[in-house]
Amino acid sequence: MAGLPAIQGRAWLFGSGISTDMLSPGQYVHHPMEERLKHVLESARPEFAGEVKPGDIVVAGANFGCGSSRESAPQHLKDLGVAAVVADSLARIFSRNAIAIGLVAIACPSISEVVKDGDTVEIDVVSGIVSVAERGIVLEGDRIPEPMLDVLRHGGIEPLLASIAAEQNR
Amino acid sequence: MDNLAGSKQLTVAEEILARAAGREESSAGEYVVARVDAMMMHDIFAADVLSMLEQAGIQHLHDPSKVTVVFDHMIPPPSVSAASHQAKARELISHFGIDAFFEIGRGICHQVMIEEHRVAPGQLVVATDSHTTTYGAQGVAATGIGSSEMAYTLATGQLWFKVPESISVVLEGQFSYGVTAKDLVLYLMKAIGSAGAQYRSIEFGGEGVDQLSLADRMTISNMGVEIGAKFAVFPAGSVQTIRENAGYVASHTVSLRSLTPQVAVPHHVENVVDVDEVAGTPLDQVFIGSCTNGRLEDLRQAASILEGRHIAKGLRLIVFPASSHVMEAAAQEGIIEILNEAGAYVGGPGCGPCFGGHLGLLAPGERCLGTHNRNFRGRMGSADAEIYLGSPMTAAASALAGAISNPCQVDHMTSGREPFGVVTAGDPLGGRGEA
Numbered sequence: 001m002a003g004l005p006a007i008q009g010r011a012w013l014f015g016s017g018i019s020t021d022m023l024s025p026g027q028y029v030h031h032p033m034e035e036r037l038k039h040v041l042e043s044a045r046p047e048f049a050g051e052v053k054p055g056d057i058v059v060a061g062a063n064f065g066c067g068s069s070r071e072s073a074p075q076h077l078k079d080l081g082v083a084a085v086v087a088d089s090l091a092r093i094f095s096r097n098a099i100a101i102g103l104v105a106i107a108c109p110s111i112s113e114v115v116k117d118g119d120t121v122e123i124d125v126v127s128g129i130v131s132v133a134e135r136g137i138v139l140e141g142d143r144i145p146e147p148m149l150d151v152l153r154h155g156g157i158e159p160l161l162a163s164i165a166a167e168q169n170r
Numbered sequence: 171m172d173n174l175a176g177s178k179q180l181t182v183a184e185e186i187l188a189r190a191a192g193r194e195e196s197s198a199g200e201y202v203v204a205r206v207d208a209m210m211m212h213d214i215f216a217a218d219v220l221s222m223l224e225q226a227g228i229q230h231l232h233d234p235s236k237v238t239v240v241f242d243h244m245i246p247p248p249s250v251s252a253a254s255h256q257a258k259a260r261e262l263i264s265h266f267g268i269d270a271f272f273e274i275g276r277g278i279c280h281q282v283m284i285e286e287h288r289v290a291p292g293q294l295v296v297a298t299d300s301h302t303t304t305y306g307a308q309g310v311a312a313t314g315i316g317s318s319e320m321a322y323t324l325a326t327g328q329l330w331f332k333v334p335e336s337i338s339v340v341l342e343g344q345f346s347y348g349v350t351a352k353d354l355v356l357y358l359m360k361a362i363g364s365a366g367a368q369y370r371s372i373e374f375g376g377e378g379v380d381q382l383s384l385a386d387r388m389t390i391s392n393m394g395v396e397i398g399a400k401f402a403v404f405p406a407g408s409v410q411t412i413r414e415n416a417g418y419v420a421s422h423t424v425s426l427r428s429l430t431p432q433v434a435v436p437h438h439v440e441n442v443v444d445v446d447e448v449a450g451t452p453l454d455q456v457f458i459g460s461c462t463n464g465r466l467e468d469l470r471q472a473a474s475i476l477e478g479r480h481i482a483k484g485l486r487l488i489v490f491p492a493s494s495h496v497m498e499a500a501a502q503e504g505i506i507e508i509l510n511e512a513g514a515y516v517g518g519p520g521c522g523p524c525f526g527g528h529l530g531l532l533a534p535g536e537r538c539l540g541t542h543n544r545n546f547r548g549r550m551g552s553a554d555a556e557i558y559l560g561s562p563m564t565a566a567a568s569a570l571a572g573a574i575s576n577p578c579q580v581d582h583m584t585s586g587r588e589p590f591g592v593v594t595a596g597d598p599l600g601g602r603g604e605a
Binding site: 017019020021022025026027029030031032042043044062063066067068069070071089091092093096097100101145146147156157158160161162164165166168169 | 201203214215218222223226227228229230244249251252255297298299300302313314315316317318319321322325326330332364365368369396398400437438440525526527528531544546547548549550551553
């Protein structure tokens with residue numbers, strides 16, 4: 001569908017229970033952005049923040065993004081260039097926040113068991129199909145619900161607000 | 171109420187979301203756009219949310235009277251950046267006409283929302299904090315959202331929701347001595363877990379609920395989010411839980427009497443064990459407070475164990491009351507005095523170190539037991555520190571011993587005025603030499 005092309009990128013593999021405290025540690029909450037980004041996921045993979053490349057994909061186990069409502073958790077991943085998150089399961093608030101800021105996040109049961117670190121992963125955002133062509137892996141992830149796809153097509157909620165403002169101020 | 175046998179009833183989540191969406195009914199799995207009855211933000215996100223609205227050109231909020239702001243996290247501001255963030259928030263709170271603004275010193279947002287009657291049974295409420303599920307203690311369908319979704323909700327008064335599936339938890343009997351609501355919810359972390367409750371609404375019911383105070387219910391609903399739940403609802407007002415002909419995807423029954431004190435061990439809230447399995451683990455810090463367990467009842471339980479005794483040498487006990495009302499009542503009851511005499515540091519109303527911003531962060535290699543809600547790696551300072559979670563009674567007993575201790579093993583009947591003993595960290599019996 002228009003505006004939501006497939007995503008292809010290199011996988012960074014993480015385990016289960018990756019929390020918002022690991023994605024965006026509370027002690028840096030008001031630090032300058034450059035500083036905050038250095039600490040993203042450092043307690044899981046210290047090399048991640050320094051080596052992640054634009055277009056890379058985070059692949060993880062169950063309950064990814066559990067914890068706080070802090071939107072900085074998906075925002076930091078997006079700011080580091082991460083193109084999408086695919087996990088066995090996603091914590092509720094994280095999955096909403098990711099879409100709200102325009103980051104693709106898909107729950108795909110058992111994805112973390114079959115993808116290897118460094119694999120080239122392809123995601124069809126609308127159908128939720130996740131594949132690794134070179135190893136013949138094709139998995140069906142949960143479809144992103146239509147209201148959230150619509151937010152993604154707008155690039156997140158922030159661009160939507162401008163049109164609401166225009167409506168208000170007419 | 172007279173229901174025809176077999177007629178389908180809605181779950182609490184289905185009923186509240188249907189009403190808020192202006193419909194007769196809704197079913198689990200559907201998506202609805204619903205009018206939100208109340209919104210809350212705290213100091214970490216208020217400036218971000220309101221700035222986003224300002225920059226988008228939004229002139230006015232949909233209904234500022236529904237909005238509450240509480241400053242409770244980075245308070246008093248520990249840095250110039252936090253102070254600047256809060257100054258910006260104050261400016262925008264005034265600009266957008268939000269009257270229900272509670273400044274530094276009033277307390278933790280969720281406690282303040284309940285004390286100030288900013289929520290009511292049957293409402294749909296969102297806030298920029300994951301522990302918003304706390305209001306479920308008063309029959310509210312309440313859940314956490316992020317900054318962008320809050321900006322959208324403030325501008326439009328509505329938000330889309332997936333109607334969650336529901337699970338029922340029937341509580342039977344009463345707690346034994348030394349066992350509290352915190353132990354129940356930690357037990358549920360283990361028994362149900364995020365695999366069982368993710369995205370779902372938990373409804374609590376059964377005769378065991380009658381024994382639970384509002385404080386107990388708030389503790390349980392608060393940590394519902396740790397089990398992954400969207401709502402965690404108790405019966406209140408006209409909101410009845412666990413309806414006979416409603417569709418629950420799972421049902422659990424818990425005998426309160428059979429529970430023992432529980433502790434979550436590093437580095438995940440679902441790693442829950444009986445306190446005896448980790449008793450004797452030496453501690454550097456004990457923290458009593460947070461939106462989970464910083465209420466008067468919690469401080470009272472801790473004081474019942476600490477009275478006339480002194481915490482272990484080499485351990486620090488830090489206490490943050492959940493609100494100014496809690497602090498005032500605790501002072502009137504002599505609880506603050508007991509805590510001070512026991513060697514505690516008692517701070518002002520607020521979140522304290524729970525979210526890892528300040529006021530009691532941990533050094534590498536240090537170990538803390540707290541009454542709060544999360545023990546993820548790096549939650550409270552160094553990623554090389556360890557966090558354990560338990561009840562206020564477990565926290566108090568552990569502070570006396572300098573090591574994780576079962577509160578049932580502290581002889582609560584003989585708390586004298588003599589110090590419990592300045593004991594060496596690592597002795598789970600507090601140096602009393604009991605078998």
